[in-house]
Amino acid sequence: MAARIVTMAMAMASAGLSVIPVRPEGKAPSIATWTPYMSAIMATPEIEKNFNQRSQIGIVCGSVSGGLEVIDFDTAKTA
Numbered sequence: 001m002a003a004r005i006v007t008m009a010m011a012m013a014s015a016g017l018s019v020i021p022v023r024p025e026g027k028a029p030s031i032a033t034w035t036p037y038m039s040a041i042m043a044t045p046e047i048e049k050n051f052n053q054r055s056q057i058g059i060v061c062g063s064v065s066g067g068l069e070v071i072d073f074d075t076a077k078t079a
Contacts, residue, residue: 009047009057017068018042018060021051030055039064 009019018037021030031050037060042050051057061068 005053005055005057006048006051009042009051009055010044012057012059013041013044013047016041016066018064019047020058020060021055022058024054024056027058029058034058034060037064038062 009021012019018041020034020037020042022028023030041064059065059068059070061070
């Protein structure tokens with residue numbers, strides 16, 4: 001599983017997206033600070049170090065990721 005997540009994160013970075021590891025129980029980054037990745041894409045050794053089998057993949061939007069914009073909609077839970 002970790003190898004698959006690392007491979008996917010590396011593929012996304014190679015495609016020009018700035019990726020960061022995110023905790024599986026929410027949307028919070030699982031690294032101490034992600035501000036460096038607001039202006040630079042994480043290098044392969046950093047991806048291998050920072051992502052693990054529990055990581056989710058977050059994408060930093062904006063100019064670092066080619067101007068990517070995301071609209072996140074949350075819906076009310078139904079019974």
